[in-house]
Amino acid sequence: MLKGLLGNGDSDMQIGIVGLGLIGGSLGLDLRALGHRVIGVSQRPSTCEQAIARGAVDQASPDPRLLANTDVVFLCTPLGMMETVAQQLCPHLHPETILTDVGSVKAPIVASLSLLWTNFVGGHPMSGTAEQGINAALKGLFVGNAYVLTPTSETPVAAVDTVTALARALGSRVYHCTPEVHDRAVAWISHLPVMVSSSLIAACSHEADGAVLEMAQKLASSGFRDTSRVGGGNPELGVMMARYNRDALLAALYQYRDRLDQVITQIEQQDWGSLETHLQATQQQRSCFQFQPQ
Numbered sequence: 548m549l550k551g552l553l554g555n556g557d558s559d560m561q562i563g564i565v566g567l568g569l570i571g572g573s574l575g576l577d578l579r580a581l582g583h584r585v586i587g588v589s590q591r592p593s594t595c596e597q598a599i600a601r602g603a604v605d606q607a608s609p610d611p612r613l614l615a616n617t618d619v620v621f622l623c624t625p626l627g628m629m630e631t632v633a634q635q636l637c638p639h640l641h642p643e644t645i646l647t648d649v650g651s652v653k654a655p656i657v658a659s660l661s662l663l664w665t666n667f668v669g670g671h672p673m674s675g676t677a678e679q680g681i682n683a684a685l686k687g688l689f690v691g692n693a694y695v696l697t698p699t700s701e702t703p704v705a706a707v708d709t710v711t712a713l714a715r716a717l718g719s720r721v722y723h724c725t726p727e728v729h730d731r732a733v734a735w736i737s738h739l740p741v742m743v744s745s746s747l748i749a750a751c752s753h754e755a756d757g758a759v760l761e762m763a764q765k766l767a768s769s770g771f772r773d774t775s776r777v778g779g780g781n782p783e784l785g786v787m788m789a790r791y792n793r794d795a796l797l798a799a800l801y802q803y804r805d806r807l808d809q810v811i812t813q814i815e816q817q818d819w820g821s822l823e824t825h826l827q828a829t830q831q832q833r834s835c836f837q838f839q840p841q
């Protein structure tokens with residue numbers, strides 16, 4: 548039991564994955580390729596069967612007792628289910644098992660799950676596609692992308708080191724920060740873009756002149772495609788972002804609205820010099836963001 552934690556580094560572990568969708572399935576594919584034994588848990592027996600058939604897990608079942616002898620368990624359920632699933636799961640885990648999650652919001656998840664399990668490490672692999680479910684799982688999904696871990700002062704160092712080693716083995720670029728810094732950062736670069744993008748789609752779709760709307764739909768190309776992409780994603784995920792990262796997202800939305808109001812004023816007043824200065828500044832500032840490969 549726990550041989551990966553008791554002297555053999557991060558090799559040949561027994562790893563559990565709860566939630567066999569895009570992220571959970573992709574983790575399974577890569578972790579098995581690294582030589583680990585992967586055990587999956589999903590509510591639907593059909594998903595368990597698909598995960599086995601796809602090679603994402605060695606074994607799978609709806610029964611969380613299957614994870615009793617795992618070294619590390621990745622919790623890959625939707626944000627709204629994580630605490631409930633963890634409550635059902637923890638009584639079946641060995642005391643030394645490390646529990647980590649993949650949620651896109653960290654502060655509330657870390658606060659609740661750390662109370663349930665001492666060996667919990669908050670995590671967020673910033674990888675994904677527009678597709679969902681086990682059939683969307685991909686090998687190499689995490690290569691080159693950021694993987695954020697959010698330990699607190701009470702998180703066991705050994706647990707952080709183990710999850711860090713696993714994330715790096717997946718080919719990810721690992722970053723450590725507090726849950727609060729993570730949530731404020733992703734509000735800007737992930738959650739705000741979803742709301743802005745969806746609002747763009749909604750605004751265009753409410754064009755009153757049918758002929759104009761039809762022509763806009765026909766002419767839409769790379770500019771509209773790129774700025775509308777995340778707004779056309781999973782609605783449930785968007786609601787979870789807003790619900791669980793509400794304060795940070797609202798702060799970002801308010802500041803975005805202020806900037807947009809400034810642009811509106813510049814155009815209304817035909818202040819082309821100020822508008823050009825604004826666009827020159829954003830042209831330079833964009834290069835400061837390290838875009839992740841997709």
